[in-house]
Amino acid sequence: MTRQSFHHGNLRAVLLEQAERxxxxxxxxxxxxxxxxxxAGVSHGAPRSHFIDRQALLDALAERGFARLTEDVTAAGAGHPDDLAGRLRAVAGAYVRFAVTDAALMELMFSAKSGSPAAGVSAAAGRLFSAFDELFHADFAAGRFRSADPTRTRLLIAAVVQGVASLIVSGRIPQEHGDGVVDEAVGLLLADGRHPDR
Known part of the structure; x- marks a missing residue:
């Protein structure tokens, strides 16, 4: 990338794209x-006009990662408004794909969220978990999940998607088997125990 290949107004976006790469x-x-x-093809001091130090860059990356993941799972769920099993499967699949494709970013996101996270990271993480609530709120209220406790169900969903992604990233299961594991887990979460393809 040359110094002339972007406008100074979008340097921050360019820096974050390069940082993700x-x-x-x-x-x-x-x-x-x-x-x-x-x-990015800029002077050594140029990034400091947007990120005061390395930690500020990492926080910005984590915040951007949570925003992208929120968009991914929301879009995936929107394609199945009247099909809980299909929606859950699509959301879990989108989450796992993100976590596998951007494993280092995912690790950064959740390490940045622990301890005393920056306000922007906390807000972005909160939006992700709010998106999960919105996607399944009516289903919780209608008792369509096996557990009557929405908090426990949300934790189980998170454990499934994080666990499957971790197994793939670590090479414990092939990536092509991930969808099958997600399918079986979806059946276990639903009140009627229904497999998504049945």
């Missing part, structure tokens, strides 16, 4: 503002 290639440990400037 660096995460995919070499992980968070090698990510630095200096390397980011080199990748």
């Amino acid at each position: 660096a995460l995919r290639e070499s992980g968070v440990d090698d990510l630095s503002l200096r390397d980011l400037a080199r990748r």
Whole structure:
């Protein structure tokens, strides 16, 4: 990328795109503002006009990751408004795909959320979990899940999607088997125990 290939007004977006690419290639440990400037084709000091330090960059990446994941699961769920099993399967699939495709970003997102997270990260994470609530609110109210406790069901959904993604990323199960594991888990979560394809 040359110095003339973007307008100064979108430098922050360019830096975040380059930072995500660096995460995919070499992980968070090698990510630095200096390397980011080199990748974006700007002066070494240019990133500091948007990120005061490396931690601010990592927080911005985590916030952006939560926003993207929220968009992905919301769009996936919107395609199945009247089919709980299909909606749950689509949402879980979108979550797992994101977690597998951007494993380093996903790890960064949840490490940034723990401890004393930046306000922007907390808000972005909150929007993700609010999206889950909105997608399944009516189903909780109607008792369509096996557990009558919505909080427990949300935790089970999170455990399933995080667990499947972790197993794929670690190589414990092939990626092509992930959908099958999600399908079986969906059947276990539903009140009637129905498999999504039955």
